[in-house]
Amino acid sequence: MRRDMVIRDDCLNALKKMEGESIDMAYLDPPFFTQKEQHLKDSDGREYTFSDRWESRESYLRFMRLRLEEIKRVLKKNGSIFLHCDDSASHYLRLIMDEVFGENHFRSEIIWTYKRWSNSRKGLIPGHQTIFYYTKTANFKFNTIYNAYSPTTNIDQILQERVRDTYGKASYKYDDEGNVVLAREKKGVPMSDVWEIPFLNPKAKERTGYPTQKPVELLERIIRISTDPGDCVLDPFCGSGTTLVAAKLLGRNYVGIDSNPSAVRLCGQRLECPAKTESRLLKVGIDSYKTKTEEELALLNTLGCDV
Structure with missing residues (x-):
């Protein structure tokens, strides 16, 4: 199978032409069943649109099931799949994933969380999306990623070995000369299933103007672990090709599929010169942002905060 390619087609047609067990990992950010027309303009005035309207929930779920079954077929036995969704139909998609891939092959529900400071709607502000992580079999590839320790972590305690006395109480381990025995070098904290990554701000260099575009950093994490x-x-x-850009930056091969001709063109342009924005998280007190001016809010956006 040819790799490093972008195919313009309905993914169901394209998947049926692919050989079985030829893909190591699949990530999909499909329509969410929002029942809306998605559209956005880039800085040059080009407008990108696609429809997320469906005759019924049943037609949407049938659409998704057929494609998930084909993705399972093309995945290698040690392959993984990551399905990105929001609360529009996530509970239904989880059931389909259980049926297609098996409940015992569910690995994680990854929560992508981000700041959204808006009081335009009544109720709790949406601040996360969900990524369901499944594998094709129990023998799957996984690479542990370690995060830095929290600034409040007592590193000295972490780096010292412990033993338990006859009562089961832990204490530091000492050598024959009375010196504390150091533990093996620690790599950090294994990454959890909650990922705080800012939404792309308006001035991010990787921003394309494509609706539903996700940060390269998000896809890099998914690709690294699997x-x-x-x-x-x-x-x-x-879509805009973020997964393909992340794969290329990390030295992976890629196959992208989209039926939208403007999306396919955009993918080609991004792959010619892949870019990634280095995000910076800014913590702001709940009372402080209420009094921000428009200029200050724009600054928050440039620092990686979605306002």
């Missing part, structure tokens, strides 16, 4: 350099990553709803 693949090795040289593996092949599939995105059957590749």
